[in-house]
Amino acid sequence: MKEARGLADEFKEKPMQAMTSFYAAYIDFQLGKFENALRGFNEALRLWTELEDPNQRFALSWKGILLLEMGKVGEAQEIAVELRDLIQKGMNKKAMRYYHWLEGMIDLKKANYPKAIDSFGKAISLLSNQAVIFEDHANYYNPLAAAYYKAGNLEKAKAEYEKLTSLTTGRTA
Numbered sequence: 001m002k003e004a005r006g007l008a009d010e011f012k013e014k015p016m017q018a019m020t021s022f023y024a025a026y027i028d029f030q031l032g033k034f035e036n037a038l039r040g041f042n043e044a045l046r047l048w049t050e051l052e053d054p055n056q057r058f059a060l061s062w063k064g065i066l067l068l069e070m071g072k073v074g075e076a077q078e079i080a081v082e083l084r085d086l087i088q089k090g091m092n093k094k095a096m097r098y099y100h101w102l103e104g105m106i107d108l109k110k111a112n113y114p115k116a117i118d119s120f121g122k123a124i125s126l127l128s129n130q131a132v133i134f135e136d137h138a139n140y141y142n143p144l145a146a147a148y149y150k151a152g153n154l155e156k157a158k159a160e161y162e163k164l165t166s167l168t169t170g171r172t173a
Contacts, residue, residue: 018047022059029062034070041066054090057083061098068109076106097126101140108143113151120144137167 025040045059064079084099104119124140145160 014047014051015053018044018051018053018055018059021047022055022062025059026062029066029069034066037066038063038070054092054095056086057095057098060086061102064102065105068105073106073109076102076109080106094126094128097123097140100126101143104143104147108147108150111150113147116147117144117151120147138164141167 021040022044025037025044028034028037028040041059041063045056045063048054048056048059060079060083064076064083067073067076067079080099080102083102084096087093087095087099100119100123104116104123107113107116107119120140120143124144127137127140141160141163145157145164148154148160149157
């Protein structure tokens with residue numbers, strides 16, 4: 001990752017700088033290095049904002065998830081509003097799935113399971129067909145199943161978990 005970022009910096013390739021910042025932040029997030037992840041998501045967001053690149057929504061949505069993991073629910077809610085507003089200004093209305101996903105994750109964290117289930121359902125309704133390797137369908141079905149489980153609806157939880165096993169490219173995230 002450092003090598004890729006070094007080349008992006010050397011050639012002043014902002015889209016690649018943003019992408020390498022994002023993926024490095026995602027890796028730091030997975031490793032529990034939350035402060036590094038936050039810096040990386042912020043850097044990716046800054047660069048994509050300068051470029052007016054719609055990938056800003058990825059940085060915002062994962063920054064919101066990171067803030068939830070850090071126990072900063074209020075800040076995650078602020079990010080959700082920012083994400084919603086950004087998507088509403090854009091052309092791809094199906095991208096609203098990122099907002100609904102983040103809202104669902106916030107409600108799951110707050111133990112508001114009916115609202116989380118509703119948000120995840122809206123997000124899933126906006127998913128595209130599985131077509132490329134980097135799709136993230138599992139990130140939508142897994143928390144929906146968890147919300148059903150925590151709400152005590154074991155049959156629906158089981159059905160959603162079973163959908164995970166039928167995913168092909170959508171299990172990569």
